[in-house]
Amino acid sequence: MIYQTGQRVALVHTSDPYTRLRPGDTxxxxxxxQRQNIIxxxxxxxxxLSMCLDDGDRIAPVTTTPPPTGGLVAEATGWAAALQRMRAAGIEAGRTAAEWWAQDTIGARAGGDTRLAARRILVGVEDGDPAxxxxxPHFTSVGESVxxxxxxxxxxxxxxxxxxxGLRIQPRDEAMTVYRDAFDTAATDRVAELCHLAASPTGRDVSHLHPDRVRIGDVGVFSGEWARTTGPDGGDRIAVGFVGTLIDHWNGWAVFSCTREVAExxxxxxxxxxxxHRHSLRDKGVPEDELDRRVDAVLTNLSFDGDVIVADQRALSxxxxxxxxxxxxxxxxxxxMGRSWCWEAVDPYACDRIVGDLPDPDQA
Known part of the structure; x- marks a missing residue:
């Protein structure tokens, strides 16, 4: 920027330790x-005192703002609008900071298992874990004066x-608090959004399908206790979850309906x-002619006969x-196998794979 002779300016910052000038002085x-960039x-x-812009001194043009009309009401309205703009700016900056942060944590520049990292972050955010x-990302102005x-x-x-x-200390503090709170809240919310995407087995946010939210008539993701394993983070993992609509409960377990694709x-x-199980029995030395009988004795035999599923549990029962x-x-x-198997609604983020069409949040 080129400053003209006679132009009015205000001091923003000077690195001169001996001057009595303070920010806001005009x-x-x-x-x-312009050659030395000295004003x-x-x-x-x-x-x-001259301003050496290349050495960190900063000034700003003084603009003449007409005084507000309408007394205290107009003044309060103007200040409320200023705070709203500070809040909006804080939100935008917080979301941007979160997106940059995510690149190195769960994004393209991150190493390791990003789904696992995203799940850990989500758990920490939900639990309020200080670590x-x-x-x-948080708002900080380290290295600069307020x-x-x-x-x-x-x-x-x-x-x-x-x-x-022209602001007193109290409104300055209020403006900075509004900006800081908006920044930090927006950053945390955006991190959670990005982690939901990174942790999802589908690449979409499926937090609206959390089992705590699934009621009769709602779509959820279902599996059984038999499918649970322990993941590398010590949490439950499920190889595959099945999308269905909860239609009833049976002895505390879920009964759900599903499409042909999910049934298959x-x-x-x-x-x-x-x-x-058959391979496990074979490895233990069980004779070949006994394998089918031994498997049937512990696991239902499911198969399709045209459009009908045949569930053979004769040996099992x-x-x-x-x-x-x-x-x-x-x-x-x-x-x-409703009212027969112990199905339950499960956390979609615990699934390595999900079969079925997932509804959007406004359709769940």
Whole structure:
């Protein structure tokens, strides 16, 4: 910026340790040496200290703002608008800081298991863990005086480059508190949003499908205790979750309906468990001609017969008539082993994979 002779300016910051000038002091430009980037100023206090902009000195043009009309009401309204702009600026800056922070933590520049890192951060945020919260981006003006950082933020937010210096200490503190709170809250909220995306097995935010929110008629993700394992962070992991609509409860367990796609995945998953158990028995030396009987004795045999699921539990229940045929309803939906298996709504973020169409938050 080029300052003109006779232009009025206000001091923002000077590195001169001996001057009595303070931020907000005003003066008149005598000369701007553009080659050296030095501005000679006659200050209203009588000082003739020059500003060396390349050495960190800073000034701002003084703008003449007409006084508010309407007395205290207009003044209060104007201040409320200024605080609203500070809040909006804090929110924008906080979200931006969170996105930069996420790049090195759960984003493209992060190393290791980013889904695991995102889950840990989410748990820490939800639990209020200081070790996690303290590592999140926070507003700071370290290395700058309150006057300098406050002036810059206030000027950027409101467009008033000199109004800051006319404020008393209390409104300055209020403006900075509004900005800081907005920044920190927005940063934490944005980190949580990004972690929900990074931790999701689908790449989408599925927090609206948390089991605590699933009621009769709601869509949720379902699995069983048999599918739970312990992850590297010590938390529960589930290989696959199945999307369905909760329609009832049975002895405290969930009963849900699902599409043909999900029903086929449940049948395939059960077959996977049966295959794993068969291999385990074979490794233990169980004869081949006994494997099927031993597997049937502990795991239901599910298969499709056309559009009908056949659930063979004869060996499991020692009942020669224990064969259930599960037909789809009029909408083509299945209730797979409802009121028989101990299904429950599970946290989608605990699933390594989810089968089925997930609703958007406003449709869940």
């Amino acid at each position: 003066g008149t430009v005598r000369r701007h040496d 000679e100023v006659t200050w209203d206090s009588g000082s003739i 996690v919260l303290d590592a999140l 006057d300098t950082s406050g002036w810059e933020l206030f000027a950027d937010a409101t467009g008033d480059v000199t109004g800051w210096f 995945a449940i049948v395939a998953d059960q077959q996977r468990y049966r295959d794993q 020692d009942d020669p008539e224990a064969i259930e045929r599960i037909a789809p309803d009029g909408d083509g939906r299945y209730v797979v």
